Amino acid sequence: MSDSIGPSPFVVSDRNLALELVRVTEAAALASARWTGRGRKNDADGAAVEAMRIAFDTVAIDGTVVIGEGEMDEAPMLYIGEKVGSGGPAMDIAVDPLEGTNLCAKDMPNAITVVALAERGNFLHAPDVYMDKIVVGPNLPAGVVDLENTIETNLKNLAKARGKSVQDLLLCTLDRERHEEMIARARAAGARVRLLSDGDVAGGIAACLDSSQVDIYVGSGGAPEGVLTAAAVRCVEGQMQGRLLFEDDAQRARAQKMNPGKNPDRKLDLHDMAAGSVLFSATGVTTGALLRGVRQYPHQAVTHSLVMRSKSGTSRFIEGHHNFKTKTWTPQ
Structure with missing residues (x-):
């Protein structure tokens, strides 16, 4: 018989990836x-980039970095357009080898390493460039929040959808001067506000996880980080909108060139940023609301990671115990 029972090879490959x-x-x-905690963010970032590049060499994909450390002449590794993987299905890669370099350097919460993968x-x-972002979690009415709304309207609509009062909501955003007015208005409306010094990928994901207590993430941050956040939000069926913010015509022209035929000023929905089957992984470097940081011992370390698949909607928290006496790769 030609019919077979069980998962298709693609599904098995997807899970393995x-x-x-x-x-x-x-x-x-x-x-x-x-x-x-050593105060050397560039060294921390360089170590993460090098290790991630080596690890990618063992992954069975034909990968192209589309969100990376910069252009080829700016970044020696994991630059936009770089090929990674040992061969296999054609995939696009979005990476932030160390999201929160300052957080790592200062031993502050929420430094993480991040990778997302999607079909080409x-x-x-x-x-x-910067991206204006708004994120809420799953199981809410479509369009419950919108970038076009005032912060007061978004909080009111979200509170109603959650069966709460605005006073029960927790808003998360980066602690930046550009957000001061929005923060003041959110507090005046009654919401609590959690401020992050860095790390808006972790903040955006937190809005989709009940364990974080965050109800909504709002504000502007890096556009590459916005794509990584969108990949994670896709996996848990949350909601997200974004809009690229340009300082000059040269930046707008760059965005137009990277996405031909698309209006660079358009409001982006979740599928504009991350479509198709998406995989996402993050590992904690320093302990934060999302993940525990690396715990280091003389000859071993313990890691805490989150891995998600949009196809199944499954999220897994994985604790890894790494024995450096037997591990084939160890940090230098």
Whole structure:
């Protein structure tokens, strides 16, 4: 009989790739954790990039970095357009080898290593500009919040959808001067506000996880980080909108070139930023609301990771115990 029972090879491959991505973010976290609290953010970032690049060499994909450390002449590794993987299905890669370099350097919460993967052509090619973002979690009415609304309207609509009062809501945003008016208005409306010094990928994901207590993430941050956040939000069926913010015509032209035929000023929905089947992995470097940081011992370390698949909607928290006496790769 030609019919077969059981998962298709694509599904099996998809699942295997999800676990392979965890190894990539673990490697970057283990390498950068050695620089935690040393005040040398560039060394921490460089260690994460190098470790992630080496780990990608073992992943069975034909990968192209579309969100990376910059252009080829700006970044020696994991630059936009770089090919990674040992061969396999054509995939686009979005990476932030160390999200929160300052957090790692100062041993502050929420430094993480991040990778997202999608079938070729399904990630927004985002230039290194700011993006206005708004994120809420799953199981809410479509369009419950919108970038076009005032913060007061968004909080009121979200509170009603959650069966809460605005006073029960927790808003998360980056602690930046550009957000001061929005923060003041949110507090005046009654909401509590959690301020992050850095790390808006972790903040955006937190809005989708009940364990974080965050109800909504709002504010502007890096566009590449916005694509990574969108990948994670897709996996848990949350809601997100974004809009690229340009300082000049040159930045707008760059965005137009990267996404031909698209209006660079348009409001982006979740599928504009991350479409198709998406995989996401993050590993904690320093302990935060999302993940525990790397715990280091003389000959071993313990990592805490989150891996998600949009196809199944499954999220897994994985604790890895790494024995450096037997591990084939160890941080230098």
